[in-house]
Amino acid sequence: MTSPHExxxxxxxxxxxxxxxxxxKLGISAQYYYNIEKGRRGLSAENAVKLADLFDVTLDYLLGxxxxxxxxxxLKKKGMTMKELSEKTNEPxxxxxxxxxxxxxxxxxxxxxxxxxxxxxxxxxxxELFAAFSRQEPPAYEGPRSSPEEDFADEVFxxxxxxxxxxxxxxxxxxxxxEIERFKEFVRSRREKKx
Numbered sequence: 001m002t003s004p005h006e007x008x009x010x011x012x013x014x015x016x017x018x019x020x021x022x023x024x025k026l027g028i029s030a031q032y033y034y035n036i037e038k039g040r041r042g043l044s045a046e047n048a049v050k051l052a053d054l055f056d057v058t059l060d061y062l063l064g065x066x067x068x069x070x071x072x073x074x075l076k077k078k079g080m081t082m083k084e085l086s087e088k089t090n091e092p093x094x095x096x097x098x099x100x101x102x103x104x105x106x107x108x109x110x111x112x113x114x115x116x117x118x119x120x121x122x123x124x125x126x127x128e129l130f131a132a133f134s135r136q137e138p139p140a141y142e143g144p145r146s147s148p149e150e151d152f153a154d155e156v157f158x159x160x161x162x163x164x165x166x167x168x169x170x171x172x173x174x175x176x177x178x179e180i181e182r183f184k185e186f187v188r189s190r191r192e193k194k195x
Contacts, residue, residue, distance in 0.1 A: 004064060
């Protein structure tokens with residue numbers, strides 16, 4: 001597995017930067033930076049975030065935990081290129097190179113999905129790739145964290161003259177009627193609070 005300091009050196013060279021230039025951007029001495037790059041110094045969280053931004057990679061990639069980093073490590077072990085992986089998986093090379101920036105879709109995890117294809121092509125179990133890929137999923141929306149009363153506490157409501165609803169072609173379900181009743185109660189409670 002490529003260590004973070006080796007990955008940092010590779011990224012710096014790919015960006016055609018000197019260690020002194022990177023050190024200046026980080027706000028540290030060149031000697032300190034070179035010690036990080038040589039693995040003699042640990043990488044602080046603050047500097048890791050700055051380096052990831054500077055090199056335009058994810059923090060997981062920089063630390064060797066992203067899908068792309070894991071793929072690169074396995075390719076290196078197998079003596080394969082990304083182009084060969086592209087041919088074996090029948091996936092575009094640009095997709096394989098940019099998996100760290102792709103939000104996973106449900107079908108990516110299925111048999112013959114992208115992670116399954118990559119795992120088979122590399123001859124590895126897919127668990128670590130599945131785990132790395134799933135860390136890229138956007139957080140699930142769990143709905144509002146407050147009640148409607150809290151959300152609208154400062155709102156001034158006009159007294160409704162009419163509450164009307166129109167529903168074409170279907171009858172109201174019991175659930176819909178209950179929701180209408182709850183809304184009516186909410187409006188009545190707001191009216192009572194104004195008095």
